[in-house]
Amino acid sequence: MQDLLTIGGHTFTSRFILGSGKYSYNLIDSAVNHAKAQIITMALRRTESSAENILNFIPEDVTILPNTSGSTTAEEAVRTAHLARELSGSDFIKLEVVPDKKYLMPDNDETVKATETLAKEGFIVMPYVLPDLNIARRLVDAGAATVMPLAAPIGTNKGLATKDLIQILIDEIDVPIIIDAGIGRPSEAAAAMEMGADAIMANTSMATAKNIPLMAEAFRLGVEAGRKAYLAGPGRIIERGAVASSPLTGLSK
């Protein structure tokens, strides 16, 4: 049976989502063709006549996931979501409410408020949060399609700093848990997927690699390896002693 990721009734075979904050043709091409990304996030900003539009880089079969970055309150995020829907023609919205400029920490309470409003308006809301079980439950009650906890602050490549808190969300929350920030290496993507995360989102880790296409492929393999390991069910751990793996009888002396 095919292993699909379902978000708001839409299905995807890929569990790697690309952020496009640091983008180039090479990065988008690598993410789509080597990392097999089917979802790419984008931000909304005022037009600049000189800039080439990012949409010209995006293959048609890729789902655009607009974000509300730049929003510092629920009200601003709702406005940005409305603009995004008009532009993309789709209901997907990656909800980000980030008043803090130093650590880029999301405001969980404002995020819940915006989720309530947007879900009622028919958006497929994918909120970015600091991993917290109570907030995640409130998000689900408010109609969130996923919960997207940060692994480490945005753009840091620091890996699974919030690992234990993310594990609680994976164990207790029924909507997809998508790891949203901080994943710096394919091994960390694999570890998160092996824990039971439903997908990984990354950008900086690929964009700042020396060989982008090769790193994109490494991320695909990492995500796939972790997913298969999760589905397979990792073997048990023996806390003390050892278990012989060769026969203890029939030894030649």
Next chain:
Amino acid sequence: MVIVNGEPVAEAVGLNIQTFLEQRQTPVDHVVVELNGHIIHRPEFENTTLSPNDKLELITFVGGGR
């Protein structure tokens, strides 16, 4: 003056949004227009004329995220 993305633009007064975007060489398919806080849908661009003191926001997708 019409305030376009925060900047005063005198020559925008009296133009409809469609014409204004074409003169600015803004790709119509890639822009969302907000006039005085309200989104203007694409089919309404030709029927919406810009008036003095209007506040026009022209928004598009840019690279963004992680």
